Amino acid sequence: MALRIKRIEVEGFRAFRSKLTVELGERFTVIYGPPGSGKTSIVRALEFALFGETREVASRLMRREDLVNDFCDKARVAVVLAGGEGEILVERVLARSGASRLRVVEGSNEFYDEIGEHHLRSKLALTLDDFAWEIAVGHQELQALVHSSPSVRNRVLDELLGLADIRKLYRELSGKELKGYLKALRDELAKLGGESLLGKYEELKAKYRGVVSERDALARELEKLEARRRLLLEEYEALRARATEVDQLVEERGKLRALLESLGDEKLAKMPAVDESYVREYAERFKGELAETLELFYMGEEAEGVRRVDASNLASLLEVSRSAMDKMRSYMVRMEYELKDIQNEIRRLEDYINDLEDEMAEIEARIGELEHSRSEYDALVTRHGDPVSVAKKIAQLEVDAKALQAEEGRLRCARELQEDVLRQLRERGTATCPVCGSSITDAAALPRVEPPEALKLKRERIERMLQDLREVERKLRKLEPELRLLDDYESRRESLSKALDERLEELQELRASAEELEERLREARRRMAELARAYEQLDSYYKRLRYAELQEKLKELEEEIRRHGYDENRLNQLTRELKEVENRISVLKAKLDMLEASERQIAGELSALEAAVNSLKDLKKREERVAGLYSNLMAVRSALVEAHVKLRQKLVERLSEIASGIFAELERSSEYDAVEVQVQSAGPRGRRGHYVFRVRRKLDGSYVPALTRMSDGQRGLLALSLLLALRQLKPRSFAVLILDDPVPNVDEDTKVAIAKLLAEKMPAGLQVIFTTQSRRVAEELSPTAKLIAAGAAKS
Ligand SMILES: Nc1ncnc2c1ncn2[C@@H]1O[C@H](COP(=O)(O)OP(=O)(O)OP(=O)(O)O)[C@@H](O)[C@H]1O
Ligand SMILES: [Mg+2]
Structure with missing residues (x-):
């Protein structure tokens, strides 16, 4: 109770x-x-x-x-x-x-x-809160119901209708942890590689299978090859045993073959056989020519040596002639060097002669220029005498000129005196002698004084001659150094021409000896070439003879070996085959090793991957389970929402009904007669919603928003009606x-x-x-x- x-x-x-x-x-x-x-x-x-x-x-x-x-x-x-x-x-x-x-x-x-x-x-x-809202309700609580904000009203009404628990349950069932866990699982899956890891795993497995089957096939092939090798080896050993019996013969044959090979096996085999007597004759001729040529080369001693050789012993003849020819070749080289030296000397001399000729030409030109001065000098000397006589003449003329000048002065003075006496005579009839002081009265008694003009003319002629001679002397003095230079040039020309003649002679000599040397060298070369050809021929004859001889011997040996029952071809074939098989075996082994290594590696990778794949599978299972749980939870949640919406609708209808009855009794102004509580939904599927109070206006029977129309008192009555209705809707213990x-x-x-x-x-x-x-x-x-x-x- x-x-x-x-x-x-x-x-x-x-x-x-x-x-x-x-x-x-x-x-x-x-x-x-x-x-x-x-x-x-x-x-x-x-x-x-x-x-x-x-x-x-x-x-x-x-x-x-x-x-x-x-x-x-x-x-x-x-x-x-x-x-x-x-x-x-x-x-x-x-x-x-x-x-x-x-x-x-x-x-x-x-x-x-x-x-x-x-x-x-x-x-x-x-709780205390429940108590305040449902058991001991005051004016404030009722006021809050009709005056508070929509969100507070929502909360209070949800609580009073008992819907809050459902909402709380809904919130609690948010599945946040489950979702987080799911995400963590998926992250973990993604980290492990997810589907691609499985793909990689399968791929690796297929690769592993491939490697294993390849390895098996290889192992089988290897086995077959080993069997074949054993068989070959047996046969080979048997043949080898025979071979030791004919060992010496085989060895000898080997040597013979080597010898043949050294002779130039293949080429000789193709050549026709030669007549031995013809070869001997040829050798004799060759010997003679060789000796002769050696003498030409001033190698008398060597020529003697060659003559002493027995021509029928071709090998020793060839050897002796090879060394003699070598010596001749080196002699020729020496000659070539010598010729080169002479030619160099000729070039040097030619250069020198050219220089001398150039110098000579220059001197000749200088002499040509100076010859003119000499002819001028000679002309002057012919006319005026050599410089010494010219100088003497000048001195003489100077003396003469001076004497004339003095004479002229005296005459001029005497004439002045006479003129003075004549003037005295004319003026006074008498005159005093200026020399002795005696008195002169007769003009005729006076001595005759010649006029000075004749003297002057003479003196002037002498002075002109003097001037000319001085000019001649100056010219001669001026020409003298040039004549000296000309002398020098002439003596230089002489010595140059002498040197030039000598050098030309020398050059002539050198050219002659160069020509001679060249001639000799040509001859030597020709001879050498002939000798070399002959030598080659002789060598070829020798080799062919020797080859035929050796072939004969080889045949005999082969016969002997065959007689002993030793098949060398078979042995060679076996060796080749064995080698091939062994090569193949080693290749296969290497391949097998590689395959085994890769098998081991893949197996290691597989086992490492297997752990990851196992945990991936485990995770996947868990993820599926959690995803299932989560989707179930979400279904429960949405069912809860639906239930919540439906229940709220029902409760609200019931609430409206009960509150309307109570309100109608309390609202005494008779303006309104019914209350309606509505939920105006917001959010998906009406999960959330505001409670809205509406009242029916008696006047027109329409429902109007209660809170905006009614008075405070009316609102208080509305709140009380709602509260009482709620209390009846939800009984308490x-x-x-x-x-x-x-x-x-x-x-x-x-x-x-x-x-x-x-x-x-x-x-x-x-x-x-x-x-x-x-x-x-x-x-x-x-x-x-x-x-x-x-x-x-x-x-
Ligand atoms: N700690 C206190 N000591 C002494 N008197 C107090 C104390 N607290 C409140 N009162 C007195 O109690 C009285 C308030 O009592 P109360 O609120 O129960 O009145 P009421 O009957 O509800 O009044 P109303 O009808 O206005 O709501 C006041 O007179 C106040 O002075
Ligand atoms: Mg009170």
């Missing part, structure tokens, strides 16, 4: 200093009293007793110690609950320090503090409804109507407690309710 409240005892709690005991009615109790009389304090006392705190303390609007009356040290609250198996006493003491103690008594059992708390919780199955002055902002009549409705229309099992400030309301209900006047215990 559901729990009810039988009695509440309060002391030292909020409004109550002294002790107050409130005995509550079975069905309906009205607690009335003016403001501050302690009505709400009684409700809070009940709350404190049941939960150890009040909604104000829980939401930190008040400290716990504020619950203790200011005039008391501690508060004590006790509640007696009835129903179930018996009465339960719940008692709490709260010290001013904030410490509190709990005692729960049920029958003969007493529980304290923590254990008591535990016991109490199990009995009530309620604690069958108590306390309405602490739920709609204060309505008129007295409406309050009476509310109280009456509570007294009469509530379900029979519900204990209702209603507080009001109005004495009239309380008195109106007196016949059906237990009335408790608050305020008596306040002081």
